[in-house]
Amino acid sequence: MATFQRGENLSLEEQEQIMRVINKAEYLDHVEQERIGRLVEKLDNMKKNAIGNGTTQCILCGDEFGLLGASPTYCDDCKKAVCSKCGVDTFNCNKQPLWLCKICAETRELY
Structure with a gap:
């Protein structure tokens, strides 16, 4: 002992x-x-x-998608459509590219 x-x-x-x-x-x-x-x-x-519906409009700014409008890109986390100015192009822990809306990007930063 x-x-x-x-x-x-x-x-x-x-x-x-x-x-x-x-x-x-x-x-x-x-x-x-x-x-x-x-x-x-x-x-x-x-x-x-956030003012858009996430399908025909950007979930954050509400810009309409269409031929004359912005092109939708879908958030890899929430699957909502966002325009290029309301999204974040980043990488996951495996260095694979990710597209996130700013809400999901901020949520990830919190955790």
Whole structure:
């Protein structure tokens, strides 16, 4: 059976250094929580302001698709139609190309 022997107490400088590390970690956690809150708010606003039907119109901006209008591209996540200005061309974890609407792209960024 192993025994634990207590060594010297931590010096005041060591204690202060530990407190600085703990305070910095708490600060970074607070900053990250604020960032996530802003992302959630942005995503909620984007969903609330989406005006198209996702089939004959861009799900986000409502632009009509057709011969004289924009060409629809379908989001790989939600399968809704989006125009080129409301979509994001990106890659998945396997480096395969993905087309996402901005709502799905922001949702992925949150997770």
